[in-house]
Amino acid sequence: MDNNDLLVEVKNLQTYFYLDEGTVRAVDGADFNIRRGEILGVVGESGCGKSVTARSIIRIVAKPGRIVGGQILYHRRQNGNGQGEVIDLTQLSAQGDVMRNIRGAEISMVFQEPMTSLSPVHTIGNQIIEAITLHQRVDPQEARAKAIEMLDFVGMPLPDRTIEQYSYELSGGMRQRAMIAMALSCHPSLLIADEPTTALDVTTEAQILTLMRRLQRELGMAIMYITHNLGVVAQMTENVVVMYMGKVVEQADVDTIFHNSLHPYTQALLHSIPHMGTKSIERRRLASIKGMVPDPYALPRGCAFHPRCSDMRPGICDEIEPQMIEVAPGHRVRCDRAAGLA
Numbered sequence: 001m002d003n004n005d006l007l008v009e010v011k012n013l014q015t016y017f018y019l020d021e022g023t024v025r026a027v028d029g030a031d032f033n034i035r036r037g038e039i040l041g042v043v044g045e046s047g048c049g050k051s052v053t054a055r056s057i058i059r060i061v062a063k064p065g066r067i068v069g070g071q072i073l074y075h076r077r078q079n080g081n082g083q084g085e086v087i088d089l090t091q092l093s094a095q096g097d098v099m100r101n102i103r104g105a106e107i108s109m110v111f112q113e114p115m116t117s118l119s120p121v122h123t124i125g126n127q128i129i130e131a132i133t134l135h136q137r138v139d140p141q142e143a144r145a146k147a148i149e150m151l152d153f154v155g156m157p158l159p160d161r162t163i164e165q166y167s168y169e170l171s172g173g174m175r176q177r178a179m180i181a182m183a184l185s186c187h188p189s190l191l192i193a194d195e196p197t198t199a200l201d202v203t204t205e206a207q208i209l210t211l212m213r214r215l216q217r218e219l220g221m222a223i224m225y226i227t228h229n230l231g232v233v234a235q236m237t238e239n240v241v242v243m244y245m246g247k248v249v250e251q252a253d254v255d256t257i258f259h260n261s262l263h264p265y266t267q268a269l270l271h272s273i274p275h276m277g278t279k280s281i282e283r284r285r286l287a288s289i290k291g292m293v294p295d296p297y298a299l300p301r302g303c304a305f306h307p308r309c310s311d312m313r314p315g316i317c318d319e320i321e322p323q324m325i326e327v328a329p330g331h332r333v334r335c336d337r338a339a340g341l342a
């Protein structure tokens with residue numbers, strides 16, 4: 001990979017929640033890169049640390065959560081003739097000037113539930129205008145014109161009317177478009193989309209997915225697309241990170257993930273998609289992954305997936321924590337047996 005292509009490097013990220021009941025290692029050594037302009041899919045079952053990883057990148061992890069280790073290297077491209085710079089986002093103060101300039105402007109995020117990021121007491125327009133004026137030197141009229149332009153760009157019908165509306169007056173799909181317009185209003189180099197279509201019906205979901213792909217193409221931004229839906233991954237993404245219990249267990253391009261995946265967890269996820277199965281009996285049998293997601297307070301020793309793995313080797317998988325192995329350029333797997341080394 002050309003170093004110029006790198007946008008974000010997440011290195012051994014650890015984000016823990018310190019609760020009275022114990023410590024939740026929500027993200028526990030996650031490693032992956034996001035390249036400029038790519039759509040990276042992040043998949044894994046509920047609770048595996050996808051959202052906490054995303055929130056760590058833009059430094060909005062809620063207390064009692066904290067980044068306790070690792071680096072998030074953001075390769076910032078300078079405007080004009082200045083050199084680019086590399087900033088470790090984990091070292092910034094979450095409410096400091098640098099992070100506030102980056103958050104929402106250079107790296108922005110859309111959430112599953114738009115109501116969490118859209119205010120019920122301000123019009124859609126005022127919120128987008130605020131996002132614009134916070135980061136760009138424009139007068140109110142220009143900001144308003146940009147907001148309308150942005151709403152139009154994301155396919156909002158009658159944008160000059162919608163701008164005066166409140167989020168509760170819009171349908172779910174329109175709210176999602178308004179949130180995307182707000183997230184894109186400063187032309188970020190990375191958009192983090194955290195299950196943005198999960199709450200929508202399939203028709204609206206398809207429209208939002210089409211919209212996101214168009215935006216990525218036309219604006220040249222990277223998208224970190226978080227989902228538990230492998231069908232969406234197949235449609236949307238170029239490269240895929242598979243997470244399990246706070247770690248990346250496999251990373252590859254989307255074709256490799258679907259046709260040559262190696263990690264038993266990735267394979268189990270693939271088999272759990274009904275329409276991907278070949279025979280209907282097999283489809284039913286593999287409809288869900290064996291076993292439960294482990295208790296986050298007490299992660300198993302060795303490989304966190306070993307209690308659910310059909311290839312588990314006693315004395316090895318339940319003892320030794322597997323390391324990430326690069327099996328081909330761009331294809332990494334955290335399992336020595338799956339990598340063909342054992």
Ligand SMILES: Nc1ncnc2c1ncn2[C@@H]1O[C@H](COP(=O)(O)OP(=O)(O)O)[C@@H](O)[C@H]1O
Nearest residue numbers: 017024026045046047048049050051052062296
């Ligand atoms: N605010 C919080 N307080 C305590 N634990 C949390 C909090 N947010 C997330 N977690 C825990 O961190 C783990 C990862 O959560 P999350 O990143 O939200 O998973 P997902 O992959 O579904 O997005 C889970 O065990 C979850 O319970």
Ligand SMILES: [Mg+2]
Nearest residue numbers: 050051052194
């Ligand atoms: Mg989540």
